[in-house]
Amino acid sequence: MAEENAQQQSYGGGGGQRSSGPGGGPGGRPGGPAKRGKRNFVRKKKVCRFCVDKADFIDYKKAEILAPFIQERGKILPRRMTGTCARHQRWLTVAIKRAQNIALLPFAAEL
């Protein structure tokens, strides 16, 4: 029991260093319900949209599928915003970049 506690604390300490400050203490990270700490709200877990669809391939030709994953200014949204899993984000970025090359998606928004 004591050993487990010590392990958790060391892990939390590492997390705190990365996010710099007591605010991002143990249990305060997004994803998964917070067990303890000041911030006790439960964040709804985002699910990778491509995993739900069981997508084996992200088509760069379908700009309307890719469009929700880019910002207004044309930046690709990070995984932490969209909840896409690592594998699908990897495929997604490639698809978006291909679509940009053939003018289906913008590199940057025009003014």
Add this chain to the structure above:
Amino acid sequence: MEERLYDLIFILRPDTPESDIDKVISTLEHAAAEKGGKIDSVNKWGRKRMAYRVQKLREGYFVYMVIRSSHGEVVKELERRLKVSDPVIKYLTVRLDEELKRQDKLKRHRERRAARRPRKTVAPAAAMPGAEQTATPTA
């Protein structure tokens, strides 16, 4: 050597007459045939708005084709032709066979897993044929 599959998309000036578009496509088909490749399908997407301006144009006539060949020479020749062809403002070739291979692999993997899963839960599998039997007389 195994066959490769390519996607080729090119964009023509929006004011290109239909006859010129067909001419471009037919020259590409001839060029591909000469180099030992084959154009599987040609799909004219038609006039579309481009996401950004290209050569001061906002619209373009998109043509999409699938090419099959066993070596890269065909793509080289097609891209050279697209580059020198005046109405073409943009083109992109993407090699797809490896991605399709990966897609197949994942699909097979998933099917294997799906096939294995019913063995653990016998009850739903046993209920299914019974439901079917009751359904068939009514139908």
